[in-house]
Structures are given as C-alpha cells and as structure tokens.
Amino acid sequence: MGKKAEIKRLREKVKRLKRALVAAADHTHVVAPLAPKGGFPDLPVIEGVQFSAIEAGIKYQGRLDVMLAEMAPGTSIAGVFTRSSTRAAPVLDCQDKIGSNANEKAAFVVNAGNANAFTGSNGLDTVTAITSAVAKRLNMPENRVYSASTGVIGELLPHDRITNKLDELAAGLSPEKIQPAANAIRTTDTFAKGAGATVKVDGKPVHIAGIAKGSGMIAPDMATMLVFIFTDAKIDQPVLQDMLTDLTGQTLNNITVDSDTSTSDTLLLAATGASGVDIDAGNSAFTQALHDVMLDLAQQVVRDGEGATKFVTVKVTGALSDSEAKTHALSVANSPLVKTAVAGEDPNWGRVVMAIGKSGASADRDLLSISFGDVLVAEKGWVSPDYREEDGADYMKGDDLSISVDLGLGDGKASVWTCDLTHAYIQINADYRS
C-alpha cells in the first residue's frame, strides 16, 4: 500500500476509534451519526387533520411531551399493534376502538415520559380519564379517541397533567404543526422522524404525511415505536386496514435494532377523505406511496437505533418462500455476532453462515452464496475463489451496508433493515448505576 493510502486509512481508523470512544463515554445530547442529512423533511399538509403539541411536564421539563391530532368527520382509522402478551393499557384500548364510527370526528392523543404500562388495573382507568376528557373537550365520542404513551413503565401516569391542559392543546390546533407533534412524541430518539409523499390518482393529488418515534424495538424505559400516518385519501376502513397490515409486513415489521419488542408499539393510519379521491384496494400508485412513507419511517427508526454507527440492509433471496426468507434475514439481522462484526468493520461471513444455519428455516450449506455489497464473498458453501479479504474489509468501512444471501433453493425473498451493535448500545442500556 502507498504511503498516501496508508495515511488515509490510518486517519479513517483514528476517526472511527474516536467515534467509538465518544460513544462509549457519552451518548446523550447528540444526534445519531446515521440521522438523515437536512433535518426534518417538508411534509405536505393533510386536509382534515390538525396538530397541537404542548409541554405538560409528564416527566421531562422544558420540552414538548404531549401531542394531539384532530381528524374531521369521515376519517377512516386503521391500526397495527404490538403482539406482546403484556401489552400496555393504551394499546388494548386502541385495539378495541379500531372500526368505530367514521362519521364522527376522531383524535390521537400521545404523551412521552410515562408508558402507562404494567400499572395493573390503574392503567385502563388512566386511559379512560384521558380519552373521555379529550372526547368531551373536542366534542366527539370517546371511542373515537385513541391514546398512546411511552416512557417509564410501572409508574402511574399523572393523567391530570394532560387533562388540565386540554384548553391549551385545543387552542393550539393547526394543520401546520406536524413537526412539533413529531418532537413531542420523542423519548430517547435523537431526532424527530417524518416522511411524506404526494401522488396523483386520476389526475388529482393525494397526500400522505407520517411521523414516528423509536430508537430500539425495545419497550420499557422509553424506546417503544409509535407511528402515526395521515392521508387525505378517501378509503373505507376495511380496505385501509388490509392495506396497512399488508404494508407493515414489508416495512415496519422488517426492522430490528435489538430483537426486543415493546409492550406499547402502536401504528395508526388516518384517512380523512378530504381530497375527495376514492382509493380502492387495487390502487397501486397510492399503495406504493404509502409503502414508501412507511419504509422511510421504518428506516429512520433503525438509523436512530441505540448506539448505531452502521445502517445494514439484509437481503435474502432463493429461499423456499418469502416467509422463510424473512426468518433467515431476521436471524442474520438479530445475531449479536453479526452485529458486532459489522461494528468492527469485519467482513465476517462465517457469522452470516452461522446465523442462516440457526434460523430454523431451510438452507443447504453447499448452495449458499454471500455478498457484502457487490463483493461476492462465498459461493457454493465455500469462500469465492475471487474473493480478497481487503475488498471485504474495504467495503465494511462504509456507513450504509448491505449483506446479501442467496440460498439457491427457490424464489422466496425478503429484506430486513438493522444496525450494528456497539459499545454505545451497552452504555445506553446498562446505565451503570452509581
């Protein structure tokens, strides 16, 4: 290697090691290194939705921590929720309310700082106190008010801090305030997450705007994933629900930071119909746009993954079915050994083989091919004759990596998105008590 190249390599290495040390020493008050450049995006205004955000002091002081979204009559609402058997009270309440009368107004009320989870029967009382107060103040039936809470668990949510401020919340409602809303729902997130799209259907524009929070798939201690998406499309609730469930399986359910699942994960999609454009189940332009918004939000959650320094796409092809491909891809994406190898910029394909082997889905060792980016590393069960370790090591220095596995068995395929496992993840979550 020439001296110039050596200097460049060493400089990069110094930078990387410094980053690791900084991450190990201090994780607070910095935006994640993988955050999208350019900050919060310009999102289209969704007719029929107004937002408000306030400082209620639930746990944090001096920051927005409660958001309200009010939807006009005629809004269809669909939802997808955590499958945890220890779901928090707000999740159980939301699930009950999906399918309520679309002719009425509706609202989402969300707080950060307290998850109202594992609070026994008090949990549901708190949800009822909040949703009934919002329903009364905004003049809508209680079963049209959906709530979500994230933050500490096992502590009673001081709901009066929300209900005492409903006038302020209502007074602040505006179609323009989606960014403050995105800020209000953050907990350990290092940046507010938003994504939007405008798509023409029959020559008329239809708009989609979504916000999300989350920096681990993890629940307690404030890292739940919450996603709220709004569109002015006109869609019947059952069609909307099917669309959301289906797209979640390709986007928000295909990400993993640490394999842990929150007790509070909530995804709500509201279609106000204000654009006057009817969307039916087969509308591919709208479905694709919604898919892209959901994928964008999903990937932003991974990019804000606790301690993440590398964004990784795991692609599996050639599986017996799409579902087997996803099992393999998640096994690779969740493997601590694969994730630490990525953190160390180590093209350790052996660990990928291991993760495929343990997944439980079908694989034949001697048909496996593995690539890091465009670098073919292994084929037919052994290292590729053209593979040079330097090429793999070089590729792994990037921030945005792909690991591809072809099983050579069938047509099943899946993509999953994840991040590396670093010292900073341990630092954030071990919380070394003093």
Added chain:
Amino acid sequence: MGKKAEIKRLREKVKRLKRALVAAADHTHVVAPLAPKGGFPDLPVIEGVQFSAIEAGIKYQGRLDVMLAEMAPGTSIAGVFTRSSTRAAPVLDCQDKIGSNANEKAAFVVNAGNANAFTGSNGLDTVTAITSAVAKRLNMPENRVYSASTGVIGELLPHDRITNKLDELAAGLSPEKIQPAANAIRTTDTFAKGAGATVKVDGKPVHIAGIAKGSGMIAPDMATMLVFIFTDAKIDQPVLQDMLTDLTGQTLNNITVDSDTSTSDTLLLAATGASGVDIDAGNSAFTQALHDVMLDLAQQVVRDGEGATKFVTVKVTGALSDSEAKTHALSVANSPLVKTAVAGEDPNWGRVVMAIGKSGASADRDLLSISFGDVLVAEKGWVSPDYREEDGADYMKGDDLSISVDLGLGDGKASVWTCDLTHAYIQINADYRS
C-alpha cells in the same frame, strides 16, 4: 510533517486509542471473573479411557491444540449435535457414526484453531483423512473414530499437521491426562472446564468425568460448543442415547450466552463398561450424577461467556407447560435489554415483563410476579407495595443472580442459565480490525 513521520504518528495514535478501548473493557489474557475458584477439579480416572494432547500448530503456536481419547472395546457411544442447517463436516460425520459396533475400540480426535466448517466438499475429505489415519494407527474401524474441530471457519484444516503427529499422540496416551485434553480443546475459553462424579450403584462405584469448551456463539440447539463425557458404567447404546438426549434438554440446552448457535456443537458420551456395573434406563442415582456433571459443565461454559461479569439463573414457574416455561425463560435470558440491565446492576423488572410479553408463550400481564433473588419486585401486574428500589439495586450488585418469574397460569417450570451483556462482549467480537 513528512509522510513517514505522519504514518508513525498515526500508528501510535491508533495504538493509543485501541489501548483506551481495551481499557474500557479489559478482558484480555485474564481468567473470566466468574471462573470457578480453585481451578480445574480433581476428576476420577475412568477405566477404559486414555487421553493424549499435543501441540500440532494448527493455528496457535506454543500450546496444546489436539487431543485424542482412546476407548477400550465394549464402549457405547451416544451423541447430541447442533441442529444448525449449516453444520460442519465433522458433525455430519459423527452423526453418521453414532451406533457403530461397540465391540471395537473407539476414539475421539479433536483440534482447536480451525473448525473445518464451510469448506465445501473439502470438509468431508479432511475428516476422512484424519479419522482414517487415526483408525489405522490405533487399529480400529474408521466408523469408530469421531472427530470434532473448532476455530476459524472457511479455511481448509491442514490435516497433515495432525496425521503427521499420530505417533506422538499415541505414545502419550494415559488414563491420567484428562486435564491436558481439556486444555487442548480450548479456543477463546479463559479456563479449562471439567466436572466429575462418583456414584455407588449396587454397592459398587461408577465414575463419570467430562470436559467442555465454549465461551461464545452459545445458545440452545445445542448450547454447547464441545463436550466429551466418559464413564465406566456399562450401558447399552440406545439407553445411553436416550439418557443423554433427555438430560441435554435439562442442562446443556438450557444455557445461552448470546443466542447465537454454533455450526460445530458436539456432545459425545462414552460408556466403557469397565466398572462392570450394569446401568439401565431407570437408574436414578446414575442419571442424577450424569445430570449434575452435565449441568456443572453447562454452567462453566456460561461462567466463561464472552465478557460475562454476572452469572444469572432465570427461573420460570406457573407456566402452562414446561416447554412454555422454557420459551419464556430463554426470552428473558436472551433479551439484550435484560442482559445490559444486569450488566449495569439495574433491577429493571420492566424489561423482564417486556421479554415475557414478546416470547410467544402464554402470559397474563395481571398475574405476573417477578423476584430478583428473594426480593419480590412485582406482583399481579404491578410493582409490589413492599418493594423498595434500594433493595433491588443492592441485590443486583452480586455476581450470582437469580431472576424468577411466576406466571400464575399452571404448573410448567424451567430454569435457564445465562450471563450479562457487557462492553467486553462487544470488544471481543467487534475485533476492531487493523
């Protein structure tokens, strides 16, 4: 500054930064903090078995890296192996040989430094080269020679380094050399692992001695890396196999370090019959002694878990079945959030609730009770009225912890053993490449 000086400066800087990172998680060249006090135990001599260990330079220099065990004619051999679909060649070969003619002599030949895994069709050729050479040298059929390999994967095992030294290996055979054998099979292990028992059956002593290696890529199916157990009991192969399979489900398959599963996991049990004591399926004294040896070895593997500073027993009771209890216990034991909380001495019962919720087995949030040691933390879905955070925090300072969950649903129960997830695990596995 000249280019040469700049390179020198940067190299020093890299060295310094690496040292700082290592200091942040100092794990090198020290025996694991959880290693059993008192070093390698005094193991009973097993009549009918001889051991030998040599330095073959497979990968490491200046240390034992190949071990041979030779068993007398009449030895029954049982085995349990990884269920990975990308199993290494030696594993496939061993599986084929289980059940071979017990009237012949038998041998185990094991190397460290190269796993002979993911080496395509070369893998089996290498196994055959080794096992046929051992068979010839020791005068036994090839199908009575079992091999195991651990270490780097994807590289051809230089088998001549073993076969060229068979005279030295054979010359060294002795009934006393089980400790050198335990040393020869180590890879990243920080201490050699052994356990033994002597039990009286019909007034006559029967002996058991076992050795193990493993400290990462440890999870059920099987949790072991390599385990070899020897006894002078007289047991028919089918009975021995049933006993081994059954006990593995209660011991070596109930440990997890990082949820990753090796492609090479191998457990072999040889019963020489030399004690003349017949053991049948219902012999509880022998079964209990074998169980205890296996559990001891399993727990030693966890105590040597990469980066481990805390040993954790996860006990689940009150599940709908034993199998559901094990699913819950493994979900808790594998959760990165639970494991980092333990590392941080944080009595974070919320994360235990989360792990129970995501496990997929049945649970009712409002029936859950959780204890850390004797400290009752949560009951009936909420924090216990008597719980004081100081008590939980105090308990978590210990090295040897238990997390107990009662589900309140039925009689199913299971125990699983694991360790914490620390900076040192990241350090060891991220391997900041140079």
